[in-house]
Amino acid sequence: MSASQSAVRSRAEAVKVSRTFDWLILFTLFFVVLGGYHIHYMLTGGDWDFWTDWKDRRLWVTVAPIVSITFPAAVQACLWYRYRLPFGAVVCILGLLLGEWINRYLNFWGWTYFPVNFCFPSNLFPGAIVLDAVLLLSGSLTVTAVVGGLAYGLLFYPGNWPIIAPLHVPVEYNGMMMTLADLQGYHYVRTGTPEYIRMVEKGTLRTFGKDVAPVSAFFSGFVSIIIYFLWHFFGKWFAQTTFVSSEDF
Amino acid sequence: MKILKDKVAKLSFVALLITMTAAMFYAPTASAHGEKSQAAFMRMRTIHWFDLNWSKDEVAVNDTMTLTGKFYVFQGWPETVDKPEVSFLNVGIPGPVFIRAGSWIGGQLVPRSVSLELGETYEFKVLLKARRPGDWHVHAMMNVQGGGPIIGPGKWVTVTGSMSNFVNPVTTLTGETIDLEHYNLDNTYFWHGLWYAIGLLWVAYWARKPLFIPRSIAVESGKANTLITALDRKVTLGFAVGTIAIVAASMGSTNDKYPITTPLQAGLLRGMKTIELPVATVKVKVEDATYRVPGRAMQMTLTLTNNGDSAVRLGEFNTAGVRFLDPAVSEDESGYPDDLLAEEGLTVSDNSPLAPGQSRTVQVTASDAAWEVYRLADLIYDPDSRFAGLLFFYDASGNRQMVTVDAPLIPTFI
Ligand SMILES: [Cu+2]
Numbered sequence: 001m002s003a004s005q006s007a008v009r010s011r012a013e014a015v016k017v018s019r020t021f022d023w024l025i026l027f028t029l030f031f032v033v034l035g036g037y038h039i040h041y042m043l044t045g046g047d048w049d050f051w052t053d054w055k056d057r058r059l060w061v062t063v064a065p066i067v068s069i070t071f072p073a074a075v076q077a078c079l080w081y082r083y084r085l086p087f088g089a090v091v092c093i094l095g096l097l098l099g100e101w102i103n104r105y106l107n108f109w110g111w112t113y114f115p116v117n118f119c120f121p122s123n124l125f126p127g128a129i130v131l132d133a134v135l136l137l138s139g140s141l142t143v144t145a146v147v148g149g150l151a152y153g154l155l156f157y158p159g160n161w162p163i164i165a166p167l168h169v170p171v172e173y174n175g176m177m178m179t180l181a182d183l184q185g186y187h188y189v190r191t192g193t194p195e196y197i198r199m200v201e202k203g204t205l206r207t208f209g210k211d212v213a214p215v216s217a218f219f220s221g222f223v224s225i226i227i228y229f230l231w232h233f234f235g236k237w238f239a240q241t242t243f244v245s246s247e248d249f
Numbered sequence: 250m251k252i253l254k255d256k257v258a259k260l261s262f263v264a265l266l267i268t269m270t271a272a273m274f275y276a277p278t279a280s281a282h283g284e285k286s287q288a289a290f291m292r293m294r295t296i297h298w299f300d301l302n303w304s305k306d307e308v309a310v311n312d313t314m315t316l317t318g319k320f321y322v323f324q325g326w327p328e329t330v331d332k333p334e335v336s337f338l339n340v341g342i343p344g345p346v347f348i349r350a351g352s353w354i355g356g357q358l359v360p361r362s363v364s365l366e367l368g369e370t371y372e373f374k375v376l377l378k379a380r381r382p383g384d385w386h387v388h389a390m391m392n393v394q395g396g397g398p399i400i401g402p403g404k405w406v407t408v409t410g411s412m413s414n415f416v417n418p419v420t421t422l423t424g425e426t427i428d429l430e431h432y433n434l435d436n437t438y439f440w441h442g443l444w445y446a447i448g449l450l451w452v453a454y455w456a457r458k459p460l461f462i463p464r465s466i467a468v469e470s471g472k473a474n475t476l477i478t479a480l481d482r483k484v485t486l487g488f489a490v491g492t493i494a495i496v497a498a499s500m501g502s503t504n505d506k507y508p509i510t511t512p513l514q515a516g517l518l519r520g521m522k523t524i525e526l527p528v529a530t531v532k533v534k535v536e537d538a539t540y541r542v543p544g545r546a547m548q549m550t551l552t553l554t555n556n557g558d559s560a561v562r563l564g565e566f567n568t569a570g571v572r573f574l575d576p577a578v579s580e581d582e583s584g585y586p587d588d589l590l591a592e593e594g595l596t597v598s599d600n601s602p603l604a605p606g607q608s609r610t611v612q613v614t615a616s617d618a619a620w621e622v623y624r625l626a627d628l629i630y631d632p633d634s635r636f637a638g639l640l641f642f643y644d645a646s647g648n649r650q651m652v653t654v655d656a657p658l659i660p661t662f663i
Binding site for chain 1: 335336337339340341342343344345346347348349350351358360361362380381390392394398412417419420421422423425427429430431432433434436437440441444445447448449451452455456459460461462463464465467468473476477481482485486488489492493495496497499500502503504506507509510511512513514515517
């Protein structure tokens with residue numbers, strides 16, 4: 001077929017083809033993001049996301065937003081500059097959480113028999129929705145990074161609190177006090193994850209007394225801003241069309 | 250060229266799919282028989298497990314069994330392995346087939362990591378509650394930070410019944426009794442489901458209109474701003490405000506429902522209680538030690554001196570959990586795993602009682618297939634070819650004393 005001949009003969013057909021492309025692209029985008037983002041998040045967030053006895057007020061709160069704002073920033077850059085579409089962050093989280101849930105349900109529970117109430121993933125939606133909303137309302141990279149990035153960090157802990165709070169109820173167990181989450185980690189034996197590997201409640205934020213979660217969340221928000229900028233530019237670079245020479249069309 | 254490009258593109262897509270699938274199917278590894286692949290010197294010169302007892306061979310779901318025993322933290326701990334300053338008493342089972350209902354060192358509960366001292370002996374106990382039916386190899390195990398897992402002897406235990414009957418009741422400090430096996434599950438599904446639905450709604454709002462091609466054309470022709478309508482802005486504002494409102498409200502209601510919560514508990518436990526074994530009155534000097542590869546036997550020339558006040562005989566040589574016994578002196582009554590027990594594996598050239606004040610040089614041979622099966626013979630390929638183990642001496646009234654040996658080992662191949 002030569003380039004001068006069109007593949008469609010009417011406007012209706014063109015609309016139909018365009019719509020078909022929409023679904024094809026969205027479907028592909030969803031699964032490619034799912035794969036890449038899932039691997040990235042497992043390698044960087046890893047155990048903090050896997051186990052309830054890692055979901056603490058200091059490190060989980062700090063680490064999870066910082067390592068998870070990456071793909072949303074990059075996909076937002078591509079979808080916004082090319083298509084003025086503001087759902088980059090949410091699409092990423094939809095993909096990531098689907099992948100996480102499949103993994104946790106089929107492998108952690110189905111294959112290794114860790115109870116799901118011990119190994120469910122973190123909720124990343126509130127931050128992602130606000131990140132997308134700020135992008136659309138401001139239309140500005142800087143505002144999205146600063147306001148959206150900060151909100152992404154700040155919303156993480158409260159967004160997960162309704163899910164993890166019941167596991168932070170204390171118990172007395174053979175003369176020691178621990179939370180139900182600690183007890184899950186103790187009961188459900190992980191041969192390859194000894195207790196000392198667990199990085200929780202470590203850090204130097206001791207002067208803030210017990211209100212350490214908000215401080216960690218703010219810190220996480222600030223770093224998220226920087227990571228947002230960085231990954232936004234990765235996304236923009238990937239969304240270039242200079243890779244494709246126009247002769248191919 | 251074009252074909253090649255297509256091929257590369259196709260292959261990278263396949264690779265991507267494989268990686269994706271691999272990521273989805275990642276599961277924390279449940280190791281069962283890592284014990285044999287662990288370097289022999291690690292097993293011989295770090296933690297010496299002894300007096301082990303598995304209380305049952307068969308347990309029904311929801312019933313408990315114990316693994317008890319002692320471990321000696323070897324004085325000649327290898328240079329290449331970090332000292333056990335941060336260690337965790339674990340149990341080597343394939344995932345949570347049992348739950349660890351309790352674990353103690355010297356009577357102290359050890360849900361967290363502990364600091365161990367070289368040259369000391371500790372008593373331990375692990376209480377296991379059966380959860381999943383099957384035949385499971387249950388190992389004593391110590392994880393050492395910087396040293397990795399040190400797997401002790403394992404024994405097969407059968408769990409009978411059905412996992413669906415498993416319950417794990419726990420009473421909280423707020424006075425509520427919950428089943429930790431299913432606790433909080435509906436709540437978790439509810440919140441994840443709700444937020445996933447909101448996320449889908451957000452994308453659906455945008456996907457109801459043409460997405461990529463017309464929008465791309467509009468952006469490229471400079472009409473990007475026309476793509477966002479006033480309604481879009483209102484809806485977006487609604488999503489943002491709604492999200493923050495749900496987060497704030499759910500956080501408030503959660504705090505009302507769970508007014509008492511505590512942070513996760515962590516931190517090293519120090520000062521574990523050790524046990525004082527009777528002071529060894531027998532002095533052992535290793536004159537030489539060889540390992541005969543074809544005979545699967547280790548031969549030691551030992552000079553024994555009895556400084557005590559009763560006559561003693563050598564009854565057992567224990568290394569890496571493999572027990573070589575002289576049946577004339579010592580017998581196992583604990584049901585120790587067969588593959589780790591050489592009931593007649595210890596031969597002493599002259600094992601007549603060694604009277605107080607007497608000294609004697611003897612040939613001691615420890616031979617059993619376990620040397621090969623448990624790959625202890627691989628010791629001769631280790632960078633620091635030394636062996637180590639425990640010798641147990643008994644007097645006529647059954648008193649036992651433990652002496653450690655640690656000496657170079659020379660292999661013989663003929
Ligand atoms: Cu095993």
